[in-house]
Amino acid sequence: MKWKQLEHKGPYFAPLYEPLPDEVHFYYDGKAMKLSLATEEIATFYGKMLDHEYTTKEVFQNNFFNDWRKEMTVEEKKIIKHLDKCDFTEIHKYFVNKNEARKALPKEEKQKLKEEAERLQEEFGYCILDGHREKIGNFKTEPPGLFRGRGDHPKMGMLKKRIMPEDVIINCSKDSKIPEPPPGHKWKEVRFDNTVTWLASWTENIQNSIKYIMLNPSSKLKGEKDWQKYEVARRLKGVVDKIRFQYPGNEKEEGETADTVGCCSLRVEHIQLYHELDGQEHVVEFDFLGKDSIRYYNKVPVEKPVKLVRLLELRRKSLYVLLHPQTYSSYSFLRSLLLLSGFLFFTVFWLSYMCLHLLAEDNIAAKILSYNRANRAVAILCNHQRATPKTFEKSMQNLQTKINAKKEQLAMAKQELKRAKADAKVKKDVKSESNVDKKKKLLAKLEEQLMRLHTQATDKEENKQVALGTSKLNYLDPRISVAWCKKFGVPVEKIYNKTQREKFAWAIDMADEEFEF
DNA sequence: TTATAAACTTAGTACTGCACCC
DNA sequence: GGGTGCAGTACTAAGTTTATAA
Known part of the structure; x- marks a missing residue:
């Protein structure tokens, strides 16, 4: 219950479909054509996406055209036979303008919306x-x-x-x-x-x-489930050394979905074995598309030579695993492990554990930076990727400009200090002494600022293709973060925004600084 | 016992709006 | 007060796990 x-x-x-105004035309083979309401609506779906990469893909075009034709009237179907003779540009323009008009709305109108x-x-x-x-x-x-x-x-x-x-x-x-x-x-x-x-x-x-x-993550129902999840992970930590394998995942229907794989649907073609690679011995190379078609690429050196072994009839699914020759016959061992939810074990437990260690090891000075580093380490381990933000290059350049400006300031401050020192040596009065002090302080301040900018730049660069949100929201036991905050006197607001605090209300409530995962 | 459907969690991307700058 | 960059939010696809039917 x-x-x-x-x-x-x-x-x-x-909201229901609003027909296009009369002056916005769809053209077929160069001739304006008034479409029935249903056909027009679907045309706008395509028209809106005209500047999207999707519309350049053949599969997308074919699927769209097929489905579109199904909704056309008999007359329309007779005329509209080829997508490449369809001209959606006026429709596209109409929606671009509409968007801009909405953005340009006066304050009061926006307030009303x-x-x-x-x-x-x-x-x-x-x-x-x-x-x-x-x-x-x-x-x-x-x-x-x-x-x-x-x-x-x-x-x-x-x-x-x-x-x-x-x-x-x-x-x-x-x-x-x-x-x-x-x-x-x-x-x-x-x-x-x-x-x-x-x-x-x-x-x-x-x-x-x-x-x-369904309910928002902030709800009691979801919160309790989340808590339960971490509690399971926590109970598993005692058996970490005994467990090494995932259990078989689900099969996917071919042709219905993108060809992506996971740990157990991995195919031979995704693994390459090398006796030697880049100066390292016994290297296993992985290259495959995982969830959301995100590429996983990694080269993992192993201690001893390995072989690809097909494990027969594990829950009736073929599973390829990498085994050292000594363990070829240990199916029963593997089988016993499969009773566990490999997912829970592998992700939540391991990541929480890892995060805990990283957090504990760092010094107090760079607290938040250290938190973000731990978060990032986890995200990288999970292969949580994102597309490089569109504005990345530009904002990186901006930052570089700032760094250069700061460097100049710094050089200038050094000169000034030198001069002040020389001046004080000659004058030997209180005023010039205090001037030296002032210049020293300025220099120190600038140096610190420059360092901070450098850190920022490194941080940005390292985060370019890493999506931190998923691990933060789904894998890291929030009680670890909360306890860490309390222990080192970091306000929780610094690491969790409002929404996140709502989702993790249970953890903020529950964990004190003594909490141990 | 296993196949399939339902239920629920995890995931990246697109958009929104706000702080900050000039 | 107008533009811009980015954090936060909305959205929904794509997974995993659980329940149920065969």
Whole structure:
């Protein structure tokens, strides 16, 4: 049982399609063509994305065109036969302008929009769960559009259909005020299932999977689950030395998703063995696409020569592991390990443990820097990558300019100090002595500032392609961070922003400086 | 016991809005 | 007061785990 009482307003539906003004045209084969409403709407999905890389990909184009044609009227279908004869540029321009116009709106208008959004959040964004008002994570249905699968996704560009109340299942408690569907509509179903945590759900048409409306991470329900997770990890720490392997993951349907792999769906082609590489002996090279089609590349030297061994029938799935020759026959050993959730063990435990050590080892002076370093080490270990920010080069240059300016200042300050010293030597009076002091202080200040800028630059460079958020939010036991803050007198606000503090309220409440993972 | 569906967590990217600068 | 850079937030895809059906 996940709750006793659950009351909410149901999802907020994406706004209906607004037809294009008459002066915005779609052209086929050079001729303006008025499209039916449904066809036009889908055309705008493509038009909006015209400057996106997606629209240059063949798979995207084909999927889009196929799905688009399915929604066309018979007449439209007769005419529109090739995507390359479609001209969406006016549509594209229209939306670019619209966007700019919105940005340029006067203050009062923007304020009005903001208030409207807040009103929506108030009305639909909260529910009552067991007497507490809790924030909902996603209270809006996903708007229609073109599917943006990541990596080499075979379904990219397919039409993601509009969700109607008739698609939505509502979950709430029987005796609560049951949400009203929008006027003229009804829900697909209303159910009263307190063994699950979701408030509403619908089936999306791309992968045929279910989407849910669920609570915000700040809620008690999610917080307790999170806590539980770390407690499991914590209990596993005593057996760390005995465990070395992941258990088999899930299989993926070929052609339905991008070809990505994990620890156990890894194929022979992803591993290269070298007797010697870059001056090191016995090197194993990994190269594959993981979750979100993020590339994992690593070269790992091992103590002894290894062989690729196929482990038969481990939960009926082939699993390739690297084993030292002595351990070829130890299937039963492996099997016993597979009872554990390898995921929990591997990630949460190991990362929390690692973070703890890194945090404890560093000196107090560079407290926050040290925290961020530990965070980064974990993120790198997990291969949490991000695209280099678009403004990276520029902001790096800006920083370099600042550094150069500071260097000049520093050089000048050195000169001045020299002069002041010479001056004091001649005059030997109080005034010139204090001048020397002043110049010394200035120099010290500038040196410190320069150092800070250098650190900043290093930090930035090292963070270029590293996404810190995921490990911070999902893998590092927040109680470790909280305890660390308390121990070293760092305000929690320095490491967790408002949202993060809300999510980790349980940990902030629970952990004192004595907490040990 | 195993296949499949449902439920729930983790993940990167796009957008938003605010602090800061000139 | 207008632009800009970036932290924070919204969004939703892509995983893993759990429940259920066969």
